[in-house]
Amino acid sequence: MTKVTLTVNGKSMSGEAEGRTLLASFLRDTLGLTGTHIGCDTSQCGACVVHLDGKAVKSCTLLAMDADGGTVTTIEGMANADGSLNTIQQAFQDHHGLQCGFCTPGMVMSASALLAENPKPTESEIRHYLEGNICRCTGYHNIVKAVLAASGQDANVMAAE
Incomplete structure (x- = not known):
């Protein structure tokens, strides 16, 4: 297990992950951010798109440990500060x-x-x-x-x- 630390939606978050843990699974299962969906596990459907360091990435084909230290924005981080839809x-x-x-x-x-x-x-x-x-x-x-x-x-x- 490896400690993975990310800035997610403006907050520092950490968790333990196996080397094979995908970023999508880490976000959903470890950090509890279930808005990122997993549809295909093969980078075909795009349901898992998040922003990593300002770029759109398919999180089902990126290892969590490869994102360590990065800044991630998920769908949960897209709302306005008052919680209204952007x-x-x-x-x-x-x-x-x-x-x-x-x-x-x-x-x-x-x-x-x-x-x-x-x-x-x-x-x-x-x-x-x-x-x-x-x-x-x-x-x-x-x-x-x-x-x-x-x-x-x-x-x-x-x-x-």
């Missing part, structure tokens, strides 16, 4: 960018990374950026609308599908 989360709610909700944490984390890199992405750029996130419910149309809205753009310009 702009991206609110846009997902307002534009029905979720159904079952399983993929939503990863989608929100990926959308946040996209908007940090590109504050006004086009519909095509959003679709391309989110290719690593699988949603089996929504058909992506409303997710893309939500990201457009979160970027301050008019989401109603998208053609209906």
Whole structure:
């Protein structure tokens, strides 16, 4: 067992992990942050996306010990200081960018990374950026609308599908 210390959502957190423990499992099982979902364990679905040192990563393919000393933001850290939904989360709610909700944490984390890199992405750029996130419910149309809205753009310009 190895001690892993991270700054998670602005707080220093530590726990013991085996060398093979994935960051997603460490966050969920050791630190109790269950908002990060594990869908495939093969880096295909994107449900486990978190930010590590400011970059979006799939936490199901990263060892916890490799993140030791890093700064992690999970979906739990995305809300505003008063606990209300942040702009991206609110846009997902307002534009029905979720159904079952399983993929939503990863989608929100990926959308946040996209908007940090590109504050006004086009519909095509959003679709391309989110290719690593699988949603089996929504058909992506409303997710893309939500990201457009979160970027301050008019989401109603998208053609209906």
